[in-house]
Amino acid sequence: MDKKEQVAREALNYILKGDVVGLGSGTTASQFIKLLGQSDIKDSIVGVATSTASEKLAREVGIKTVDIDAVDWISLTVDGADEVDKNLNILKGGGGQLTREKKVRNKSKNYLVIVSDDKLVERIGNRFPIPVEVLPFGHETTKKELEGLGLTCQFRGDFVTDNGNLICDCKPLTRLDLNKTDQQLKIITGVVETGLFLGGKKTVLVSDGNEVKVLK
Numbered sequence: 001m002d003k004k005e006q007v008a009r010e011a012l013n014y015i016l017k018g019d020v021v022g023l024g025s026g027t028t029a030s031q032f033i034k035l036l037g038q039s040d041i042k043d044s045i046v047g048v049a050t051s052t053a054s055e056k057l058a059r060e061v062g063i064k065t066v067d068i069d070a071v072d073w074i075s076l077t078v079d080g081a082d083e084v085d086k087n088l089n090i091l092k093g094g095g096g097q098l099t100r101e102k103k104v105r106n107k108s109k110n111y112l113v114i115v116s117d118d119k120l121v122e123r124i125g126n127r128f129p130i131p132v133e134v135l136p137f138g139h140e141t142t143k144k145e146l147e148g149l150g151l152t153c154q155f156r157g158d159f160v161t162d163n164g165n166l167i168c169d170c171k172p173l174t175r176l177d178l179n180k181t182d183q184q185l186k187i188i189t190g191v192v193e194t195g196l197f198l199g200g201k202k203t204v205l206v207s208d209g210n211e212v213k214v215l216k
């Protein structure tokens with residue numbers, strides 16, 4: 001079985017009737033949304049999407065969606081990841097929706113991350129750059145400030161987030177203290193959010209094509 005389908009199908013076992021479900025973004029999360037739309041539980045749950053693309057897909061498969069402000073809390077968010085390290089720190093933002101993904105995660109009682117085994121790394125930020133969402137106003141000035149932290153930064157072409165902002169991909173030149181770097185990035189005026197999803201309670205489902213392992 002395809003790894004993404006396998007882990008997405010396993011995630012269905014974590015959904016209960018009446019749940020408010022955070023719907024992640026990306027290829028694996030999209031696979032989960034499609035399967036959820038085919039499930040018997042579909043009509044008893046409501047979704048909160050992390051992107052316009054996920055919301056559109058959810059509605060296409062018959063899942064009712066509401067705005068995040070319409071609910072007091074989210075039962076469980078199911079989302080993918082670009083990288084997961086041995087401490088279960090996560091790198092997200094390859095699809096550019098990191099701010100909405102983090103906002104939904106922060107309102108969730110439980111957080112379920114679904115990945116294939118190729119997403120497991122020794123340390124996040126070594127293979128892929130750290131995505132940083134940046135306001136368009138003064139974006140070149142913001143980029144210089146980001147580079148002042150010892151990062152090589154590049155804006156992602158003509159890409160614009162669902163929030164109307166830009167994504168600046170920042171590659172570390174040396175080994176970073178991830179928590180310190182996340183804090184330093186966030187205090188720069190013009191930075192909206194980072195793709196570093198550090199700490200926090202979560203469950204990670206990992207598929208190798210044969211079985212799904214559970215990491216907590």
